[in-house]
Amino acid sequence: MQVGYALGGDDGCIAEARHHAADFLTRLQGEHDLDVSPRAMDLTQLVVSELVTNSRKYAPGPVLVELRIAGAAVEVVVWDSDPTVPEARVADPDRIGQHGLEIVKVIVQSLDIQRQSVGKRITARIALSDTCTSKDSC
Template sequence: MRAGYALDGGVGRIADARHHAVAFLDQAHVVHHVPVPARALDLTHLVVSELVTNALKYVPGPVLMELRISACAVDVVVWDCDPIVPAARPADPHRIGQHGLEIVKAVTPDLFTEQESVGERITARIALSHTSSSDTVRR
């Protein structure tokens, strides 16, 4: 299952992206019976927020978000038109802001950045570890 969203400018688009992610995971759970642990839902919400915030804050132009889910993982893919692939900065407890990729790297086992002919694509993979059924989101 996959879904794509175009997000154009404005702080409200970050909340829209989070809303799309929650609705996408709800649909995967309810319609397709994919177990979505609460932890995976929370991490997806966080990763979407950080990646979309970075793209909308630092890059003029359109931002595209794609969500994909399989039996094993949720992929959050964010594309923007910046030709420079971002890198997580070294940890610095005194730095204010610019911790987005640092946070995403800390909570996802797989983070892929790709330069494309136009822009960049960042993919974060969040594992759907099958824990106890009490941890699965019920809708």
């Protein structure tokens, strides 16, 4: 169970990415009776939004997004053309903005960033159930 799509990088692509994520999980709930908690729905949309925002901000060209079910989790995969591996900045309550990767790292089960021959691929794993904490291996 997976879906993939390309985003052009225009102003509406972040909202479009969130819509695709919600639609994917909603369809799986209806068509495959997959149990997706409201929290997982919200977190998936947040992770998609943050990763696509970073790609749009720092990488020229299209952004590719793949959503897939892997066991008891949804994996959000985002590819962009910039090979630079992002790093979460040190927490700073006085800094405005640039907290996206900090947030993502806290709410996902795992985050994997791989340089590709062109660009990079970021894979975030989010538990579908509320019975799993963000770092559980369920």
